[in-house]
Amino acid sequence: MAERLDVPATIGRKRDGDELSSREIRAFFTAYLQGGVAEEQMAAFLMAGVLQGFSADEAVAMTDVAVASGDVVDLSGLAGPTVDKHSTGGVGDTTTLVVAPILAACGLQVAKLSGRGLGHTGGTLDKLEAIPGLGVSLSPDQVTAQVQEIGLAVAAATADVVPLDKRLYALRDVTGTVASPGLIAASIMSKKLAGGASTILLDVKVGDGAFLADPEAGLALARQCVAIGTARDRATGALVTDMSQPLSHAVGNALEVAHAVEVLAGDRSGRFRDLCLELAAAAMQVSGRSADDARRDARDALDSGAAAERLSDLVRAQGGDPAVVETPWEVLPAAPCVGTWQAPPGVVTDIDTRGIGALAGGLGAGRQRRDDVIDPAVGLEVWVGIGSDTAQVEPSVTIHAASDDDLAWARDQLDDLVHVGERADVPPLVHHRLLEATST
Amino acid sequence: MAERLDVPATIGRKRDGDELSSREIRAFFTAYLQGGVAEEQMAAFLMAGVLQGFSADEAVAMTDVAVASGDVVDLSGLAGPTVDKHSTGGVGDTTTLVVAPILAACGLQVAKLSGRGLGHTGGTLDKLEAIPGLGVSLSPDQVTAQVQEIGLAVAAATADVVPLDKRLYALRDVTGTVASPGLIAASIMSKKLAGGASTILLDVKVGDGAFLADPEAGLALARQCVAIGTARDRATGALVTDMSQPLSHAVGNALEVAHAVEVLAGDRSGRFRDLCLELAAAAMQVSGRSADDARRDARDALDSGAAAERLSDLVRAQGGDPAVVETPWEVLPAAPCVGTWQAPPGVVTDIDTRGIGALAGGLGAGRQRRDDVIDPAVGLEVWVGIGSDTAQVEPSVTIHAASDDDLAWARDQLDDLVHVGERADVPPLVHHRLLEATST
Numbered sequence: 001m002a003e004r005l006d007v008p009a010t011i012g013r014k015r016d017g018d019e020l021s022s023r024e025i026r027a028f029f030t031a032y033l034q035g036g037v038a039e040e041q042m043a044a045f046l047m048a049g050v051l052q053g054f055s056a057d058e059a060v061a062m063t064d065v066a067v068a069s070g071d072v073v074d075l076s077g078l079a080g081p082t083v084d085k086h087s088t089g090g091v092g093d094t095t096t097l098v099v100a101p102i103l104a105a106c107g108l109q110v111a112k113l114s115g116r117g118l119g120h121t122g123g124t125l126d127k128l129e130a131i132p133g134l135g136v137s138l139s140p141d142q143v144t145a146q147v148q149e150i151g152l153a154v155a156a157a158t159a160d161v162v163p164l165d166k167r168l169y170a171l172r173d174v175t176g177t178v179a180s181p182g183l184i185a186a187s188i189m190s191k192k193l194a195g196g197a198s199t200i201l202l203d204v205k206v207g208d209g210a211f212l213a214d215p216e217a218g219l220a221l222a223r224q225c226v227a228i229g230t231a232r233d234r235a236t237g238a239l240v241t242d243m244s245q246p247l248s249h250a251v252g253n254a255l256e257v258a259h260a261v262e263v264l265a266g267d268r269s270g271r272f273r274d275l276c277l278e279l280a281a282a283a284m285q286v287s288g289r290s291a292d293d294a295r296r297d298a299r300d301a302l303d304s305g306a307a308a309e310r311l312s313d314l315v316r317a318q319g320g321d322p323a324v325v326e327t328p329w330e331v332l333p334a335a336p337c338v339g340t341w342q343a344p345p346g347v348v349t350d351i352d353t354r355g356i357g358a359l360a361g362g363l364g365a366g367r368q369r370r371d372d373v374i375d376p377a378v379g380l381e382v383w384v385g386i387g388s389d390t391a392q393v394e395p396s397v398t399i400h401a402a403s404d405d406d407l408a409w410a411r412d413q414l415d416d417l418v419h420v421g422e423r424a425d426v427p428p429l430v431h432h433r434l435l436e437a438t439s440t
Numbered sequence: 441m442a443e444r445l446d447v448p449a450t451i452g453r454k455r456d457g458d459e460l461s462s463r464e465i466r467a468f469f470t471a472y473l474q475g476g477v478a479e480e481q482m483a484a485f486l487m488a489g490v491l492q493g494f495s496a497d498e499a500v501a502m503t504d505v506a507v508a509s510g511d512v513v514d515l516s517g518l519a520g521p522t523v524d525k526h527s528t529g530g531v532g533d534t535t536t537l538v539v540a541p542i543l544a545a546c547g548l549q550v551a552k553l554s555g556r557g558l559g560h561t562g563g564t565l566d567k568l569e570a571i572p573g574l575g576v577s578l579s580p581d582q583v584t585a586q587v588q589e590i591g592l593a594v595a596a597a598t599a600d601v602v603p604l605d606k607r608l609y610a611l612r613d614v615t616g617t618v619a620s621p622g623l624i625a626a627s628i629m630s631k632k633l634a635g636g637a638s639t640i641l642l643d644v645k646v647g648d649g650a651f652l653a654d655p656e657a658g659l660a661l662a663r664q665c666v667a668i669g670t671a672r673d674r675a676t677g678a679l680v681t682d683m684s685q686p687l688s689h690a691v692g693n694a695l696e697v698a699h700a701v702e703v704l705a706g707d708r709s710g711r712f713r714d715l716c717l718e719l720a721a722a723a724m725q726v727s728g729r730s731a732d733d734a735r736r737d738a739r740d741a742l743d744s745g746a747a748a749e750r751l752s753d754l755v756r757a758q759g760g761d762p763a764v765v766e767t768p769w770e771v772l773p774a775a776p777c778v779g780t781w782q783a784p785p786g787v788v789t790d791i792d793t794r795g796i797g798a799l800a801g802g803l804g805a806g807r808q809r810r811d812d813v814i815d816p817a818v819g820l821e822v823w824v825g826i827g828s829d830t831a832q833v834e835p836s837v838t839i840h841a842a843s844d845d846d847l848a849w850a851r852d853q854l855d856d857l858v859h860v861g862e863r864a865d866v867p868p869l870v871h872h873r874l875l876e877a878t879s880t
Contacts, residue, residue, distance in 0.1 A: 011616030015490060043480035044615035047487035050455060175484035176451030 005031050007041050014048040025061035033069055033164055039171060046168075046177040054182025056227045059189075062182070063228050066190030069164035073140040073196035075111055078148055081235075081287040082109045084197035085279060086188060088212070088221075089121040090205040091357035092246035092382070096124045097260035098276040098302075100152050101310035103283055105301035110152035111143055113161065113195040116367070121209075121357060125156055126366075130253035130332060130376035134320030144196075150313040162190045181217075185224035192229065199235045199287040202226070203279055206431060207244030209353025215240055215431040222434050237286035240432035241275060245351045245386050248272035252365040252379010252400060254332040261328045264308040271385070271429055277302065278430060285435050333377040339407040340395030346420035348388045355417040356382060359410060363401050378402055380410070384418065387426040445471050447481050454488040465501035473509055473604055479611060486608075486617040494622025496667045499629075502622070503668050506630030509604035513580040513636035515551055518588055521675075521727040522549045524637035525719060526628060528652070528661075529561040530645040531797035532686035532822070536564045537700035538716040538742075540592050541750035543723055545741035550592035551583055553601065553635040556807070561649075561797060565596055566806075570693035570772060570816035574760030584636075590753040602630045621657075625664035632669065639675045639727040642666070643719055646871060647684030649793025655680055655871040662874050677726035680872035681715060685791045685826050688712035692805040692819010692840060694772040701768045704748040711825070711869055717742065718870060725875050773817040779847040780835030786860035788828045795857040796822060799850060803841050818842055820850070824858065827866040 005027050013020060020028070028045070031037045037045075054062070075082045083103055087093055100110045114136070116123035125136045138146065138155035146153040159166070165187050172178045192200045202225050205211075206218035222238035229236025249272070250259035262268045263276065277298050284294035301307045312322040324331040360366060364375035381398040390396055397414055401407045445467050453460060460468070468485070471477045477485075494502070515522045523543055527533055540550045554576070556563035565576045578586065578595035586593040599606070605627050612618045632640045642665050645651075646658035662678035669676025689712070690699035702708045703716065717738050724734035741747045752762040764771040800806060804815035821838040830836055836858065839850045 008614055008616045011487075012619075015487065015616050015619075038614070039478075039480040040483035040611060041615050043484040044487040044617055047451075047455065047484040048491065048616070051488065051491045171480060174448055174478070175481050176448045176455050176488070177484055179452075 005036065007031070007037055011041060011045045011048060014045055014052060017052045019055045020058060022057055022061040025058050026065055029062060029065040029164065033065070042168075043171060043175045043177065046172060046175065046180070046183065049182065050177050050180040054180065056224060059182040059186045059224055060228050060231045062186040063190045063193065063232070066162045066164040066186060067193045070162050070194065071140050071158070071160040072194045073111060073113070073143055075109070075144060075147065075196040075198070077144070078109050080107060080109055081199055082111055082147070082197040083199040083201065083283050083287055084110070084112050084192055084195050085201045085203065085283055086192055087203040088188070088205050088210060090243040090247060091121065091209040091353050091360075092248040092251045092256065092272070093121070093205070093243070094127060094248055094250070094256040094260045094272070095203065095276050095279055096154065097127065097257065097311065098263050098307070099279045099283070100154060101264065101307040101314065102276070102280040102298050102301045104151035104310040105306035106280070106284060106297045108199070108284065108287060109147050111147045111195060111197055112154045113157040113191060114154055115157065124154060126374055126376075127253045127256050128154060128318070130257050131315060131320040131324050132331065132333070134315060134318050136318065138318075146317050150310075150317050152310060152314050153317070154314065157191060161194050165190050181221045181224050185221060185228055189225055189228040193232055193234065197234070199283060200229050200237075201279065201283040201286055202236070202238035204238055204240045205243035206240055207242050207353060207427070209246065209357060210243035219432045222432065226434050235286050235288070237282055238434040239278065239282055239430050241430050242427045243353060244427050245353055246356055246382050247275065249381050249383055250379065251356060251360045251382060252363070253374065253376040254334070255379045255381060255400060257324065258328040258332060261308075261311070261325055264302065264311055264325070266303065275429055282433065282435055335377040335400035335402060337401045337404050337407050339399045339401070339411070341397040341399060341411045341414045342394060343384060343390040343396040343418050344420050345391055347422060347424050348384050348386055348390060348418060349421040349424045350419040351382070351386060352417040355413070356380065359413050359417065363406055363410060375402060387424045390420060445476065447471070447477055451481060451485045451488060454485055454492060457492045459495045460498060462497055462501040465498050466505055469502060469505040469604065473505070482608075483611060483615045483617065486612060486615065486620070486623065489622065490617050490620040494620065496664060499622040499626045499664055500668050500671045502626040503630045503633065503672070506602050506604040506626060507633045510602050510634065511580050511598070511600040512634045513551060513553070513583050515549070515584060515587065515636040515638070517584070518549050520547060520549055521639050522551055522587070522637040523639040523641065523723050523727055524550070524552050524632055524635050525641045525643065525723055526632055527643040528628070528645050528650060530683040530687060531561065531649040531793050531800075532688040532691045532696065532712070533561070533645070533683070534567060534688055534690070534696040534700045534712070535643065535716050535719055536594065537567065537697065537751065538703050538747070539719045539723070540594060541704065541747040541754065542716065542720040542738050542741045544591035544750040545746035546720070546724060546737045548639070548724065548727060549587050551587045551635060551637055552592075552594045553597040553631060554594055555597070564594060566814055566816075567693045567696050568594060568758070570697050571755060571760040571764050572771065572773070574755060574758050576758065586757055590750075590757050592750060592754050593757070594754065597631060601634050605630050621661045621664050624661060625668055629665055629668040633672055633674065637674070639723060640669050641719065641723040641726055642676070642678040644678055644680045645683035646680055647682050647793060647867070649686065649797060650683035659872045662872065666874050675726050675728070677722055677875040679718065679722055679870055679874075681870050682867045683793060684867050685793055686796055686822050687715060689821050689823055690819065691796060691800040691822060692803070693814065693816040694774070695819045695821060695840060697764065698768040698772060701748075701751070701765055704742065704751055704765070706743065715869055722873065722875055775817040775840035775842060777841045777844055777847050779839045779841070779851070781837045781839060781851045781854045782834060783824060783830040783836040783858050784860050785831055787862060787864050788824050788826055788830060788858060789861040789864045790859040791822070791826060792857040795853070796820065799853050799857065802853075803839075803846055803850060815842060827864045830860060
């Protein structure tokens with residue numbers, strides 16, 4: 001008898017908490033792609049999985065179908081290790097613009113498929129597009145060619161890469177089925193596997209500015225992602241890092257590019273620079289370098305200016321003005337209205353990071369809906385962090401806005417977003433490292 | 441600010457195990473009726489509810505929307521108590537054809553909206569339609585008029601009664617979301633409330649021939665149904681009864697009608713007759729009669745022939761030949777091929793009741809799909825029950841089939857469906873009674 005997929009029975013097994021075989025998962029998702037599983041059936045299946053959980057093997061099988069649903073980038077012709085780095089998203093999270101050039105300067109080949117911002121989080125593509133003329137729409141072949149030539153490329157995933165993930169995400173978004181570690185891991189890793197890199201480093205953000213609040217939940221997601229990458233023969237590692245305050249001072253697209261350039265020029269210290277070095281070293285460690293060598297090489301690339309040169313190469317290759325790396329504010333758009341806000345005296349105990357992201361979005365830096373147009377010039381510079389004595393940092397925040405009304409509105413909002421008290425618990429920058437298991 | 445339904449957030453609350461307010465439930469299901477909640481969103485919501493449960497208040501609110509979605513039968517103009525009885529479905533379950541006439545003979549007014557059979561279970565409408573000429577498509581007004589005239593009517597629920605339930609059932613059927621006590625209770629009770637009767641008696645079947653196997657699960661469902669009926673001011677009671685063997689000897693449409701007629705004529709004793717008397721007495725008790733009066737009145741209606749006369753009235757009023765009550769086999773269609781099967785020597789320990797129902801269906805008595813055409817003549821007479829000494833009952837089963845091939849196939853199947861051993865545990869006929877709480 002020919003094997004036939006019994007769709008309601010398969011949903012029923014997931015509802016009852018059974019683990020499905022890889023073959024069953026592949027049959028179910030392949031049928032969805034081909035119209036044999038209706039949207040309402042997939043919605044019920046996903047909800048059952050959100051509540052009953054997906055196993056590591058189930059997540060691998062879902063990832064396989066997603067990767068196979070579209071084009072993949074073929075980096076196998078390149079000499080040396082290829083690397084991709086992914087952040088789960090946060091506020092002031094511009095690490096790619098620093099980490100990718102460091103890695104390229106250290107001899108790795110960086111092919112990064114990025115996304116756009118939504119809600120309170122920014123997106124790397126939006127930040128790059130703040131540089132006039134710079135384009136991010138590269139075909140898989142163009143990505144390969146650019147990496148071959150200059151060692152790095154940062155591009156938008158085209159519609160032809162993991163179309164299943166796009167369709168599933170649209171469904172999950174309206175059916176309350178986003179919050180599943182297995183589904184999130186499969187979604188992230190399908191895009192990373194399709195991106196073709198042999199080394200994958202994940203930056204899983206936790207805290208009120210991330211979609212996961214709790215470090216242990218972040219660790220569980222990181223483990224699921226690493227398991228998928230490892231099962232598919234990629235050297236995969238992850239850091240679980242703090243997003244209970246904005247990562248960099250800058251929140252807003254041109255502001256974040258300028259801040260990244262300053263770090264590459266050696267002009268800035270702080271948590272953002274520290275994390276960029278951590279991530280670059282971790283990626284090199286996962287790709288096979290010793291921990292000590294990786295840390296030293298990352299720092300050298302930054303200090304020598306080699307990384308800054310690689311960002312210049314990237315901007316030039318993708319059509320932007322490379323002068324942005326030398327004199328950013330002669331190239332980047334500036335907001336017409338700049339003002340400041342000062343926190344009351346005391347020690348900063350808590351920053352509503354999601355609120356800061358939403359405030360920057362409200363000024364025009366982000367999107368509430370996918371088709372919103374963003375203003376690259378606006379945003380915030382949050383000079384205080386958790387533990388700052390506000391008397392020592394003036395102003396606490398610089399506001400870059402499109403109008404004076406927006407400035408006044410932002411000041412009002414900030415009164416509720418930055419909390420001051422007597423003493424603060426400063427969170428660690430990195431909560432967990434998952435590096436050794438996959439380094440070779 | 442105008443109140444707006446946030447559909448994904450509402451799904452998310454049910455996913456997280458929150459109880460929704462009656463107002464939220466009503467808003468969600470009303471939006472579904474009006475197109476503001478998509479099928480995939482309802483599917484995810486239902487799956488969340490299957491796994492997290494629905495409260496009694498949530499079930500009442502869902503029932504309210506379902507009732508309000510269509511026409512309702514108005515029996516308020518009738519003198520005296522009106523009564524409806526509902527079985528959750530089983531094998532050889534023809535009680536309506538006996539209970540409704542008994543209740544009518546006892547002065548209650550019986551307005552019963554029935555369903556058709558699906559899968560291994562039969563449906564009252566299919567059984568009635570085995571009587572040539574008898575029609576079951578009555579409008580709500582025709583139901584009212586017939587009850588006014590002769591005291592009873594058994595009709596198909598028209599498409600205009602609880603359309604929400606029909607739409608939800610079609611969705612639940614393909615999305616693995618049937619098995620929820622709250623959804624099942626709301627579905628049953630919305631049809632009963634729309635049917636207009638002031639007294640409602642539920643016969644919740646448990647055992648391998650029912651959709652619920654376990655008596656305690658049956659009790660939970662019965663409690664949910666009674667709570668809904670009580671909340672909407674109907675006198676509501678329930679029996680949880682055994683379906684671990686076919687209820688009556690007869691399994692098949694004409695066979696079941698003939699068997700019901702024999703019981704009304706006083707020609708048959710056994711579990712089927714006992715349960716009919718239990719159900720009739722329970723309905724009268726719920727409607728306000730004392731337990732002793734109710735039992736005596738039910739038995740008198742049967743013994744005096746008054747109930748048989750009421751079945752005759754019903755058949756005549758709905759276009760069938762009332763001679764079926766006197767000489768059933770001069771009216772009912774008979775199968776061309778009749779044969780027997782004998783169990784091996786011993787005591788019957790177990791009957792695969794679902795298998796017996798499926799076997800009758802396979803002979804043509806039931807439907808696998810909603811548009812299958814049934815053969816009213818075919819079926820089985822299972823003369824043995826759990827505890828029977830097979831040497832004392834010959835044949836064990838009589839088979840009524842459309843062909844000799846079908847006869848041979850049925851004999852083969854029966855070898856696996858009736859199990860014989862040394863001694864049997866005979867199940868009770870009634871597991872639980874929920875009558876007192878709602879009797880007045």
